[in-house]
Amino acid sequence: MKRMLFLILFELKKILNRKKALLFLLALNVVPLVASLALLIAFVKFRGFGFGQIQFSVLYEIVQGLFTGHVKLFAFIAPFFLALVVGDSFSTEFSRGYMKMLLLTPINRWQVITAKTVAIMIFLLLAVAIGGMFLQADLLIARTLTQNSGDISETLLQSMPESVRNSLPSDAKPLYLVSTTSALQLLAMTFFGNLMLIGFFIVFSLFFESAILMSFTSLSVLMAVHTFYLIATGLLSKIDPVYNQLAQWCFTRHLDDLFAIKSIQNILEGKAGLLSEGIFSSLLAISFWTAAFYLLATLIFSRRQILH
Amino acid sequence: MTAAIKVTGLNKNFGRKKVLQSLHFTVPPDTIAGFLGPNGAGKTTTLRILLGLIPSYQGNLEMLGCNIPAQRVSALEQIGAVVENPTFIETMSAYENLYWFGSLYKTLLPARINEVIEMVGLKDATNQRFGTFSTGMKQRLGVAFGILHKPRLLILDEPTSGMDPAGRVHMREILRRIHDEEKTSIFLSSHLLDEVQRLCNYVVIIDKGVTVSEGFVADLLASTLEKWELRLVDEEIDRARGLISRLEKNISVSNLPRGLLLAMPAGLSAQVNSELVRAGIKVNALIPHEASLEETFIKLTSDSGDKGGSA
Structure with a gap:
């Protein structure tokens, strides 16, 4: 157990030791980072110079857009960075000989693959947590900006779900429009969605000795699978319904369902949660695929010859 | 153990x-x-x-x-x-x-x-x-x-x-x-x-x-032929070569600038020396060449190559 812990820490250290790791963390959180900057400028401009106050209704849209944009963009660009991180942890280690050195120590191969997976998961969690932290900071700035504005329009109040409306304190502040539970659920969704992709990339990384080549190939396959899904459910299903059945096996469709703008907004507005029907079934399917990719990777790795 | x-x-x-x-x-x-x-x-x-x-x-x-x-x-x-x-x-x-x-x-x-x-x-x-x-x-x-x-x-x-x-x-x-x-x-x-x-x-x-x-x-080297450098007067080299080849079949003889190089089973050097002296050949020196693993290795691997080639 202690050895496994050391192995995970060692792998995490290797990931974070790379200069590009910091770049990845920043790039993945570009939306909340830029928003922080923009809100900070607004804060200085409006509070510092007394130009009046931002209306609540405007900020409501900003905050909603910020969360939706972040989750959507994260879901879109995270695969590119994750492929490179996975490639560095496996493919590059095969070519550089680090993997050989690791396997000369008394640890099993399944332990190596588990430790590396956990370390990449922690990296992903870190990326998600940093985004969450900045979003929280954005909300704090936003709250300060609209303090005492008292501008919750009647129309807006009507459009809110009743649970949210009731949870608002008497001097309603916009911060409560995105509850902590909703924010955490969105971040958890982002994390689990990408976990499946980590498993997918690991399977590919076992066949390559170059992280770039591995990333390029695996992302191409990922896009091909999704394109097939789109064509099969659209045009092809009209020709033959069997395409519709085939498309059900395209694992990327669960990510599409999970990160649909409608789902994100429903969570933000408290209308849906991780346990809601559509979202939960997507998460369940994603867990199944994650386990399948991980088992496949372990099987391939146990047979792999280390010749460099 | x-x-x-x-x-x-x-x-x-x-x-x-x-x-x-x-x-x-x-x-x-x-x-x-x-x-x-x-x-x-x-x-x-x-x-x-x-x-x-x-x-x-x-x-x-x-x-x-x-x-x-x-x-x-x-x-x-x-x-x-x-x-x-x-x-x-x-x-x-x-x-x-x-x-x-x-x-x-x-x-x-x-x-x-x-x-x-x-x-x-x-x-x-x-x-x-x-x-x-x-x-x-x-x-x-x-x-x-x-x-x-x-x-x-x-x-x-x-x-x-x-x-x-x-x-x-x-x-x-x-x-x-x-x-x-x-x-x-x-x-x-x-x-x-x-x-x-x-x-x-x-x-x-x-x-x-x-x-x-x-x-x-040590065992591997002992099993190989000992090598000795025999230093002679130039005129007597041919006579010595003839004598040695009549003496023992297992001795291989090759030329050196000032004498001969003998490869023979262990323990024969004293006998060779005394036979040469008895025949009136002046032996300037009989110098042992230390057996090397390299020779053994080349011999063994070339033998296996021959076997591999004929198989």
């Missing part, structure tokens, strides 16, 4: 190419054993199979009494190994690398890291990044990693490759010290026959994936 390494009927193919064919050898405990063979003989493949880097093969393997691959992890707990060039994390220092890799063994004390670093002569480079190391320093850090957990057996693949002569001497001293002070058996593959002869007391020779010979170096 349990053999350090026991290999029986080891077969390995890469595609259609047969790399190892019924390879077998046993390395006795408490030895420094050399693993010799020409390029492409299958040495590195054998070491990789022994250490679990190549999981698919046929045959039975045992190291320190542990069955491989079933007890691979418990075997590696008592074995240190470096296959080909050691590659540590380039951005980490020597100490950090040993700390992190060493933490994957059952027991590791920080004092031991400093001890092995000092033992391999890298004390001044303790905090230097591995990426800035010279080839010799990298090899020495590899050995330090191998002995970090005080193994009973140390397996090294070409530990002096890419090193200058002074570095090789130093490495030899380090390995001898590890064997003497830490009671560690050593199994090393090398191309440098002279080095193996100076360091090892046991040797396994393979060629084309087949065991050619194995045994203690």
Whole structure:
């Protein structure tokens, strides 16, 4: 157990030791980072110079857009960075000989693959947590900006779900429009969605000795699978319904369902949660695929010859 | 006592190419054993199979009494190994690398890291990044990693490759010290026959994936023909050659600038000398040529090549 812990820490250290790791963390959180900057400028401009106050209704849209944009963009660009991180942890280690050195120590191969997976998961969690932290900071700035504005329009109040409306304190502040539970659920969704992709990339990384080549190939396959899904459910299903059945096996469709703008907004507005029907079934399917990719990777790795 | 390494009927193919064919050898405990063979003989493949880097093969393997691959992890707990060039994390220092890799063994004390670093002569480079190391320093850090957990057996693949002569001497001293002070058996593959002869007391020779010979170096050398340089007056060289060839069939004679080179079974030199003197030939000197592993190696591997060719 202690050895496994050391192995995970060692792998995490290797990931974070790379200069590009910091770049990845920043790039993945570009939306909340830029928003922080923009809100900070607004804060200085409006509070510092007394130009009046931002209306609540405007900020409501900003905050909603910020969360939706972040989750959507994260879901879109995270695969590119994750492929490179996975490639560095496996493919590059095969070519550089680090993997050989690791396997000369008394640890099993399944332990190596588990430790590396956990370390990449922690990296992903870190990326998600940093985004969450900045979003929280954005909300704090936003709250300060609209303090005492008292501008919750009647129309807006009507459009809110009743649970949210009731949870608002008497001097309603916009911060409560995105509850902590909703924010955490969105971040958890982002994390689990990408976990499946980590498993997918690991399977590919076992066949390559170059992280770039591995990333390029695996992302191409990922896009091909999704394109097939789109064509099969659209045009092809009209020709033959069997395409519709085939498309059900395209694992990327669960990510599409999970990160649909409608789902994100429903969570933000408290209308849906991780346990809601559509979202939960997507998460369940994603867990199944994650386990399948991980088992496949372990099987391939146990047979792999280390010749460099 | 349990053999350090026991290999029986080891077969390995890469595609259609047969790399190892019924390879077998046993390395006795408490030895420094050399693993010799020409390029492409299958040495590195054998070491990789022994250490679990190549999981698919046929045959039975045992190291320190542990069955491989079933007890691979418990075997590696008592074995240190470096296959080909050691590659540590380039951005980490020597100490950090040993700390992190060493933490994957059952027991590791920080004092031991400093001890092995000092033992391999890298004390001044303790905090230097591995990426800035010279080839010799990298090899020495590899050995330090191998002995970090005080193994009973140390397996090294070409530990002096890419090193200058002074570095090789130093490495030899380090390995001898590890064997003497830490009671560690050593199994090393090398191309440098002279080095193996100076360091090892046991040797396994393979060629084309087949065991050619194995045994203690002293026994192996004793079984080969002794070589003697016979110094004579120029005019008497031909007469001496005729006399010697009539004397004994097992003596092979070749020309040297000031005499003859004789290769003959042990114990014949005195008889040859007295026969020459009795025939009135003036023997200026009879100088023994020390038997070398190189000659034995070339003879054995070329013999196996002939057999392979005729098969």
